[in-house]
Amino acid sequence: MKLVAIYRQPPDSESFDQAYFGTHLPLLEKVPGLQRTVITRFSRTVMGEDLYLMAEMYFQDLEALKNGMRSPEMAAAGKNLNSFAEGLTTLLFAEEIEDGR
Amino acid sequence: MKLVAIYRQPPDSESFDQAYFGTHLPLLEKVPGLQRTVITRFSRTVMGEDLYLMAEMYFQDLEALKNGMRSPEMAAAGKNLNSFAEGLTTLLFAEEIEDGR
Numbered sequence: 223m224k225l226v227a228i229y230r231q232p233p234d235s236e237s238f239d240q241a242y243f244g245t246h247l248p249l250l251e252k253v254p255g256l257q258r259t260v261i262t263r264f265s266r267t268v269m270g271e272d273l274y275l276m277a278e279m280y281f282q283d284l285e286a287l288k289n290g291m292r293s294p295e296m297a298a299a300g301k302n303l304n305s306f307a308e309g310l311t312t313l314l315f316a317e318e319i320e321d322g323r
Numbered sequence: 324m325k326l327v328a329i330y331r332q333p334p335d336s337e338s339f340d341q342a343y344f345g346t347h348l349p350l351l352e353k354v355p356g357l358q359r360t361v362i363t364r365f366s367r368t369v370m371g372e373d374l375y376l377m378a379e380m381y382f383q384d385l386e387a388l389k390n391g392m393r394s395p396e397m398a399a400a401g402k403n404l405n406s407f408a409e410g411l412t413t414l415l416f417a418e419e420i421e422d423g424r
Contacts, residue, residue: 226363228329228371262327263420268392270329270413291369312371319364 223287225279228312231272241306242275249299250279255286274310287315324388326380329413332373342407343376350400351380356387375411388416 232238250259262276281287290296303311333339351360363377382388391397404412 224363225369226365226377228374261420262325262417264327264415264417266416268326268414268416270415273329273413273415276327276417312374313369314365314371314374315367315369316363316365316377319362 223281223284224316224318225281225287225291226314226316227277227279228273228314229275229307230310230312231274232307232310235274238274238306241302246299246302246306249295249302250277252295253279253290253299254293254295255281255290257281278316284315324382324385325417325419326382326388326392327415327417328378328380329374329415330376330408331411331413332375333408333411336375339375339407342403347400347403347407350396350403351378353396354380354391354400355394355396356382356391358382379417385416 229238229242247259247261250256256279258280260278260280262278264273264275267273279290281290330339330343348360348362351357357380359381361379361381363379365374365376368374382391
């Protein structure tokens with residue numbers, strides 16, 4: 223089970239990066255039950271929306287994810303996020319269902 | 324290096340799944356240089372856009388990805404995709420830049 227955050231292209235990517243990697247990720251890493259975070263940087267849009275960054279945050283299962291979401295650590299990370307990424311963020315629960323080849 | 328396809332919620336998810344898993348993925352798996360495909364199904368939107376599915380397609384490097392994009396196999400997979408996912412798709416080049424914890 224994972225929590226996926228997708229960020230659209232920010233107006234100022236340098237200050238976004240400073241806030242994201244400097245303050246947001248360290249707060250996020252304190253969330254109980256979070257096992258692993260994979261960050262993806264989008265480099266070129268072939269079709270559709272201009273996206274900037276994605277974070278995939280892995281938890282043991284749905285219950286662990288829900289517990290993480292309800293934690294004060296996640297509330298702090300979310301509050302921090304709103305200070306620099308409001309309107310840019312899509313946040314979803316997700317599951318990897320196939321790992322082909 | 325990876326190619327990331329993100330699909331918004333389709334009007335009919337059952338027929339989307341039939342086309343995607345039944346015809347699109349088998350065509351995609353023929354693309355030269357594709358090493359691994361990870362499919363993510365979104366189950367709940369916490370914030371932002373209603374997304375449905377994501378495919379992360381891994382290649383050795385940018386050159387391998389570009390060669391894959393130019394291949395007749397990718398053209399066939401793209402043509403197939405347009406037959407059922409037009410207007411739903413965002414497609415981007417991307418790189419995993421951090422794997423924390």
